[in-house]
Amino acid sequence: MLPLCKMDTEAADSLLFKDHNFSSDLLRQLNNLRQDRILTDVSICTDTQEVPCHRNVLACSSPYFRAMFCSNFRESRETKVQLKGIDSKTLDQIVWYVYTGEANITSQNVLPLMEAASMLQYPKLFEACSSYLQSQLTPINCLTMIRLSEIFACETLKKKARKVALMYFPEVAASADLKELCAVELKDYLGDDGLCGEEEKVFEAFMTWIKHDLQARKQYMQELFKQVRLQYIHPAFFQHFIASDALLQSSPSCQTILETAKRQMFSLYGTSSALDLHPQWQVPPRNSYQDFLVLLGGRKDNQQTTREVLLYNRQANQWQSLAKLPTRLYKAAAVTLHRSVYVLGGMTMGTGKSMISHDVYIFSLKHNRWSLGQPMLVARYSHRSTVHKNFIFSIGGTGEGQEVLGSMDRYDSICNIWESMANMPVAVLHPAVAVKDQRLYLFGGEDIMQNPVRLIQVYHIVRNTWFKMETRMIKNVCAPAVVLGERIVIVGGYTRRILAYDPQSNKFIKCADMKDRRMHHGAAVLGNKLYVTGGRKLTTDCSIEDSASFDCYDPETDTWTSQGQLPHKLFDHACLTLQCIPPTFSFQ
Template identity: 80%
Template sequence: MVSLGAGGGNSPGRQAGPGIGGCHCSKTRVSSPLYRMDEESPDGLLFKDHDFSSNLLKQLNGLRQNRILTDVNICASAWEVPCHRNVLASSSPYFRAMFCSNFRESSEAKVQLKGIDPTTLDQIVLYVYTGEVHITAERVLPLMEAASMFQYPKLFEACSSYLQSQLTPSNCLGMIRLSEILSCETLKKKSREVALKYFPEVASSADLRELCALELRDYLGDDELCGEEEKVFEALMVWVKHDLEARKRYVQELFKQVRLQYVHPAFFYHFIASDALLQTSPACQAILETAKRQVFSLYGTSAPDLKPLCHVPPRNSYQDFLILLGGRKDSQQTTRDVLLYNGQTSQWQDLAKLPTRLYKASAVTLHRNIYVIGGMAVRSGKSLACPNVYIFSLKLNQWRLGEPMLVARYSHRSAARKNFIFSIGGLGDRQEFIGSMERYDSICNVWERMASMPVGVLHPAVAVKDQRLYLFGGEDIMQNPVRLVQVYHISRNTWFKMETRMIKNVCAPAVVLGERIVIVGGYTRRILAYDPKSNKFVKCADMKDRRMHHGATVIRNKLYVTGGRRLTSDCSIEDSDAFDCYDPETDTWTSQGQLPHKLFDHACLTLQCIPHTSTFP
């Protein structure tokens, strides 16, 4: 006899006999595919049969199929399905209320269900008895409606997940309407994400033209919309003209959703400002006049009777990309490479190469494009100063030829302000010193001569802040540092100069960082921040090396410095592949790694753009 009480057990060397089902009563575990003892307690073992419930459902489904112990027929029109009341009541609150309350269905042999077809009824019953259902494109909608009506939330979400997997730009607006009818928030959220992310494709769909005014306003005003403002305006006008008489009264309210600050000026003047429908609305005309004077005018004047155009940030879909282009690579000849840095992955990506090799060209960003201006090019074996302008679109990853400058120049400096580009100084074909400045008007697509700088310099640090263009330092024709700040008043087309002992930079970039202009190195490690309002310089944390011919740009209020040449402790010159970041809040530098190769005399720019989604995954 085997004792199972406390302190009982087999004597040493004696084997216990088999228990019920072949399970020994010693501490030896017997593994089984059907059950296992998971938890040991002072009073024994807790037995868990993990397949019991699924086996029970299978047995119940077998009884149902053979009409054994079934006590109700649920019907869809003339179609009847025998079931067990207790199984249905256990599966959903809907059937629990039907069969466990004082409704007449609780005692009827047949229960007629409205709003469901026979095929869907079969699928619901199969789900109740097996926990399985096959969702297809043809059956998903009636199945989802039935899951909502009979209160099967997991089946409802499974149908929602299936529909989400079928989303495309052509059907997402229809899916939003469907999600509202079915009160499905997960489907609505995903459909809206697709509609916003693939806005250009969605804007051309017939579904957009069927939106009501409030829906369109909510859609076009969303910060997450991935599309240029030109596309937003075009979508608005297509919607209005689809039913002009009924919809023209909404033009004023909907036009406010177009963020005019980020529209290309040529598009603004040629398509928006001249639109006949907008001209019929006094309120729209006032918005246009304000935009003309405050956004697209270089002089920023505003009439006293016009309300200021409220500042609206760019949509969240815009991203800042760091771009490097041209320069001298690994001490070799001038490169045509164009590189994009992805801050999220810390990876460099090759873009379309420059159309030609340009030595000491200048480059700026304007209207989501890069303008590469002038430089020295080799033609027929001769090096010649070039007046050409090449324009790069990140969205298309393509270059095109722009309007050439009036004067061919290289080793010059360029800066952009609103709709204009200023190109200053440099050298000509015969290496003659050029003190002139010219300005490009992107609206009229012309270059025009402006006032020349007071003192001709090469390689100054250049930046634009508010209504003024600043030239810091540089060198004269004898390569001596010039301790000057030369300031150009843009609206007056006049210059003035200030002497200062703080300036001694050559071949250094300058950037606008917050309210200050930062001069980055230039044969020195020193970083100077200039406050135009107080006309004072402040020293920032030094760079690690004495640096020149490097690039610098600002992304999200941080300064990034790339490549260049550095002076070693023994005054020799080395090319650099350094990639560093300065944080003005902490006044500290951190390394971002290395460039793909050593590089100097290159352009380093920040380009704000919406990533192009050419295909829907």
């Protein structure tokens, strides 16, 4: 037999034995001795109870008892130690935990047990109580939990309770606890960027709190009113429920805020620079607001016009289906206004005779539901629509007699009425349309003979007047336009070319071309980038193909990247950006 090496010999000469049950068995025996009052040398006392214990066990269990029994405190020499502020049931729980490592936490004992664990320095028991409270969190009790977390200096509970309070604001706002907050607490809560609530609900919560104890709380009205971000409130709600509120009108400082808001909301004039804005008006939307890309209608897979509505989830890189359009609409126009989608006109494509529509359908992403709006003055399709302030402009298109319309109507979303505006200089179909600096721009399009029109037609919104400019740079048909930064970008239109127009200098800047010659596509801005969806493309042999492409243009790098494919081929559809709080309904 070969001799063992030294390492093997050492390994063979020793054995590390571990009895994993020894510690728990020892603690169990100590607890039996305690219960039989054997070798106990100190009693922990409340007003009504004495619990015999072993000093060494208590001293080993927490820094609190170690300091008490291992220092020169008088308790180290006494046989009875009084613990103030702890009731007898809680003391039993604490001693049981010391000797067994177990604690039965319930809704009845969690608070006194947590307080005792904090005082006697049992951090794991303290965190177990915190975890229990976190498991019991609801929108109804989260504000109370925040207060408790501050009393106990428990950051984990505070963080979780705060998250619930911010995420479920509508339910929290309806709770009785909100009315009991102090002014500082309410200001901190309503002013949080992470609050998941529409500003109308924030205003209502603020007013409910004030009116709960009007005489005592009226002094805080101005500071709390500033937490409502008025620029993101629906103007109709502002006009009917805020601007004329008697309580706000009674405060000169609140009146000043209201007047500033009125000027910003209801004036047709835009803001020329950030310097013109009141500081309160520069506050960004809350973090809970997100931009969504929405596609609706159009021709799907070269078949009939679809009613489908799709939402793009950037985080999951997925398309999700929303409630379908109420009817099939061929070449309708669509815009977003006040966190809703408006679909205007189009040709109805039912089983019977097709008809040109003057109907307006409104979609709420929050409720995933369509409703019927105020109809347009003129039925039209193949028209263009755009938004400025509280107004929707419906421009040109084809009328009921198949004539090319030069008319333009304007919808006032506050008064819920349509009115006729000045006609455009030259009636065109399928121009690129955008609004910038109080002016509405129509680029190109085609005349009744389907010839490209090399014009820029400009409408001065405040003056209700048009003028036109001829340019050789324009030759787009069936192309969208978007505002990207300080420029208007015209995206394709029987061409690969991307042109950025600077209204200040009246000059065009050529951007990186698209991969294909494209028309009848959609385009929208999301996160300072341009997204282009679907359309039809001209191949090298001049044939036309439908597309399911989904591309992104980054103006900082002047480059295009593919975002994958749409769920199906699509053209003549609407492509919109909708800013709102993420919906809570389940997508189908």
